[in-house]
Amino acid sequence: MTRMRESDDLIIRPAQAEDEKELAALNRAAWTWLADVAPQPAEDAGVFDERHAPDQFLLALLGDRIVGYVRVVPPTPLASNQHVRQIQGLAVDxxxxxxxxxxxxxxxxxxxxxxxxxxxxxxRVLGHNAPARALYERCGFVVEGSLAEEFLIDGRYVDDVLMARTLTA
Structure with missing residues (x-):
């Protein structure tokens, strides 16, 4: 197991194919209209497919239990955009x-x-997701733009907020 960070008993490591069942259960349990624009995944839905590979996910473990994940990918396949990565999913049990x-x-x-x-x-974070926005701000992300009323969620129009952080010193 590769350890990327250890704090108390928290370990963060890359996902592996055999993590899929536990990761899918966490993804389903963490689902909420506060953070998601698509309906809750089905009971038997997996996480990994041709667009969502294990090497895109970092997992947080307490003991041997997955308690969180983040998915990081290039935002586009374009060579001119390869200096950017995008967080496309974050959940904590x-x-x-x-x-x-x-x-x-x-x-x-x-x-x-x-x-x-x-x-x-x-x-990208939903405008009404104040806890996530506060987390990202604590981590140095700033709002760079917003798409007003981009989603209709549970009968309400919700903004799509674009945030970013520079990784160079």
């Missing part, structure tokens, strides 16, 4: 919140992006 796991995952994502040669890391 409700029972493990308040222990700094979200911050640890975001910082690990930034470290992984930097190690891949990225100069910037970006993300």
């Amino acid at each position: 409700a029972g493990a919140r308040g222990r700094g796991i979200g911050v640890a995952l975001v910082e690990a994502a930034c470290g992984a992006a930097r190690a891949q040669g990225a100069r910037r890391i970006t993300l």
